[in-house]
Amino acid sequence: MYVRLGYVAMSVHLHHCSPSQTMTFRQFTKIKDREAAIRKLERIARSNIENCLRILKHNRAHDIQFFRLSSRLIPLANHEALADWDYLSPLEQPLKEIRKFLSEHPMRIDFHPDHFVVLNTKDVSTLKTSIQALHLHEQLLKRMGIPLKHRCVIHVGGGYEDQEKALEQFIHNWAYVPERIQNLIMLENDDTTFTMSQTLYLCEKLGIPFVFDFHHHEANNGGEIWEEHWERAIQTWNCSPLPMKMHISSPRDEVAFRAHHDYINAEQFYQFLCNVKGSIDQLDCMIEAKQKDEALFRLMHELSSYPNIEVIDQASFHLK
DNA sequence: GCCAGTCAAGTCCCG
């Protein structure tokens, strides 16, 4: 089994290279000259995109072929008070540079829009805002030259006191999601509400790839055994041009179990891989750890001492 | 230069 590791949004090795600089709406309103305030937003957004390119180059230098872009690249892009702001035009040039770089050095790039994207809401305006946020991700992907299919992983949404109904609401709302937005989506089991099999129910019904989050599963499984649903998870990727992917993180401690640890528990990850070996040829694993790419490097280092792991490069390996 | 408090959005939980 061929395994590629990826990480999230920013590198702890690159200083002054945040892709998530921001301006709050409060700060925005404090600037008297609205045009000047918008230009400041644009400067921040441009800097964020330029920093993304620096990070991608860093990834390239370290063999990292799998990366999740920050979903906070353009501050206030979806705010209703800035509905008239054409945020994309000023970003054409830096986005084009990313497009050029990725065409020369292909890698898998994903997004994880934040938890304010709720597709199973009953509130029409919340659904509208959610679709708008996904539209923004689509536009960015398009301009970076990244194929759109299955690039945004999101959660199912709220439980609303009746999870069965909440799942049916997702199916209901799905009909109102434009097809090109539908094609962006992957669904992930979450750590408080929807379990692996509940999420799989939607994925199977609607033809959406399922992203298994092992840590979330441990925090919220309703007694389900993941091995019993693993084959179903694999099947949801039949409709995708991309290899199956999953999320890997470790609990910070017993008390803050759901919070992310700085690093990944290598032994636990190794055991997991041994369990799934043979079921698939390739797996992309997104490392969600506070130490970002350093956690990835440390994990690779620890895995390299296992006898049946054959290291290919700094961020991928074969499990024999 | 450091620390505490604050921040668009949604949902959940507590009082």
Added chain:
DNA sequence: CGGGACTTGACTGGC
């Protein structure tokens, strides 16, 4: 029903 917690990185203001 109203308000705070949740989560996260980044920014502001006070010292």
